[in-house]
Amino acid sequence: MTDQQKEMLRKIASLAGLLLLVLVFSFTNEYFFTVNNILTVGLQTSTITLIGIGATVVILTGGIDLSTGSVVALSGVAAAMVVNAGVPVPLGIMFGVIVGGLCGFTNGIVVTVLRLPPFIATLGMMMVARGLALYITNAAPVSGMPESFGELGNGALFRVVEEGANGFPIVKFPGIPYPVIIMIFVVILFAFALSKLKTGRYIYAIGSNEEAARLSGIKTNKVKNYAYIASGLLSGLAGVILASRLITAQPNGGIAYELDAIASAVVGGTSLSGGIGTIPGTLIGSFIIGVLRNGLNMNGVSAFVQQIIIGLVIIVTVALDQLRQVKKTKKTQPTQKQEKLK
Numbered sequence: 001m002t003d004q005q006k007e008m009l010r011k012i013a014s015l016a017g018l019l020l021l022v023l024v025f026s027f028t029n030e031y032f033f034t035v036n037n038i039l040t041v042g043l044q045t046s047t048i049t050l051i052g053i054g055a056t057v058v059i060l061t062g063g064i065d066l067s068t069g070s071v072v073a074l075s076g077v078a079a080a081m082v083v084n085a086g087v088p089v090p091l092g093i094m095f096g097v098i099v100g101g102l103c104g105f106t107n108g109i110v111v112t113v114l115r116l117p118p119f120i121a122t123l124g125m126m127m128v129a130r131g132l133a134l135y136i137t138n139a140a141p142v143s144g145m146p147e148s149f150g151e152l153g154n155g156a157l158f159r160v161v162e163e164g165a166n167g168f169p170i171v172k173f174p175g176i177p178y179p180v181i182i183m184i185f186v187v188i189l190f191a192f193a194l195s196k197l198k199t200g201r202y203i204y205a206i207g208s209n210e211e212a213a214r215l216s217g218i219k220t221n222k223v224k225n226y227a228y229i230a231s232g233l234l235s236g237l238a239g240v241i242l243a244s245r246l247i248t249a250q251p252n253g254g255i256a257y258e259l260d261a262i263a264s265a266v267v268g269g270t271s272l273s274g275g276i277g278t279i280p281g282t283l284i285g286s287f288i289i290g291v292l293r294n295g296l297n298m299n300g301v302s303a304f305v306q307q308i309i310i311g312l313v314i315i316v317t318v319a320l321d322q323l324r325q326v327k328k329t330k331k332t333q334p335t336q337k338q339e340k341l342k
Contacts, residue, residue: 010269014284021288025295032298039174045290046179047072047238049283051257052264053190054104054231056282059265060194060207061224062274063118065231067107068261070129072254075100075239077133080142080149080249089148093240100236101229103129108228112221126258133251142249152178153244179241186234191279199226207274263314264289271321288313 026033051068058065079096083089103125110121156175164170194200202223205213214220238257243249268285270277289310296306 010281014267014269014281014288018284018288018291021291021295025291025298029295029298032295036174037294037298039177039180041287041290041294042180042183043177044294045286046177046183047241047257048260048264048290049183049286050186050234050238050241051231051261052268052282052286053186053279054234055258055261056265056268056270056277056279057190057194057203057227058118058231059262059270059272060203060274060277061227062207062210063111063224063227064122064262064272065104065107065228066119066122066258067103067125067129068231068235069254069257070126070133071100071103071232071235072239072242072257073249073251074103074129074133075236076243076249076253077137077142077251079240080145080243081136083145083149084142089146089151092149093152093244096240096243097233097236100239101233104229104232104235105225107232108225111228112224130251137249137251139251141251142243143247145247147247150244150247153241153246157181179245182237182241186237187279187283190230194279199223203227204275207276209275260289263310266314266321267317271324272318 022033031037051072055065055068075096078099079092082095083092087095107118107122107125110116110124111118114121116124155178157178158173159171159175160173161169161171194203202213202218202220203226205216205218206220206223210220239254242253264286265277265282266272266285267288268277268281268283270282270285292310292313293306296309301309
């Protein structure tokens with residue numbers, strides 16, 4: 001079996017796992033497979049997918065980004081504060097995304113120029129971004145934004161509302177939430193970039209063998225910077241969407257989101273050793289986590305038990321990936337007999 005066939009098999013296995021979850025929860029709860037709940041799952045999963053794509057791009061280079069959750073909080077707070085200061089809502093949202101991008105750029109510089117391990121660099125940014133969010137808000141939620149600030153997170157395309165006999169509005173179709181539309185656009189954009197653009201191929205090359213990539217003429221530091229900036233921008237986008245959904249920016253928000261991001265990437269087939277993974281795989285991984293949470297909630301399973309289940313899913317997925325890597329290494333390394341013959 002070729003590597004491409006194995007990769008396709010992994011994707012099919014992930015998709016089959018997702019479909020199995022949907023089937024099981026559809027039987028256990030009659031309200032699970034309804035239009036409203038499907039759209040709810042899409043809305044809840046959209047932010048996981050966005051940060052998961054950022055995590056995927058970084059992991060593909062052989063790095064890691066632990067600052068995601070803190071950057072989500074800082075970006076949401078930054079957007080809300082400038083909007084309250086009188087900046088138009090679209091510009092405020094853009095500012096929040098840029099703040100996330102600057103955090104990602106800083107991560108990239110620390111990793112590539114100062115040569116700090118990605119784990120340490122992004123761990124430091126996690127603390128810095130969280131501290132900034134708490135400091136500039138005095139650890140208090142930011143509220144009082146205009147209603148238009150909530151349009152991004154709560155608006156929907158094709159929403160159908162009719163006036164009832166009593167004069168109250170009746171929602172015939174809730175519409176496709178804007179965050180879901182943004183998620184679809186980002187998935188298509190990054191899937192195209194990683195598979196068709198030079199930078200995408202360079203990211204895979206660096207993750208597979210950074211030294212070989214450097215010797216072949218790839219500007220590895222520059223490409224790795226792009227990866228961290230992308231992760232920061234997507235975290236910033238997720239942050240402003242969450243703030244918009246609540247019409248409140250929480251400096252304590254986004255806690256443990258970095259774990260969701262990494263989990264969605266890993267469950268979707270991205271290898272923590274770098275060089276292996278796809279954006280569609282991360283999308284499937286995000287929905288596996290989203291469907292698990294939604295289905296378990298609807299069946300009254302404790303939040304603590306949910307953490308245990310999702311944690312076990314991650315452990316099993318990573319363990320399988322490590323076994324795959326060991327088998328691959330054994331195949332590529334010459335045996336002792338071959339070495340002697342040489």
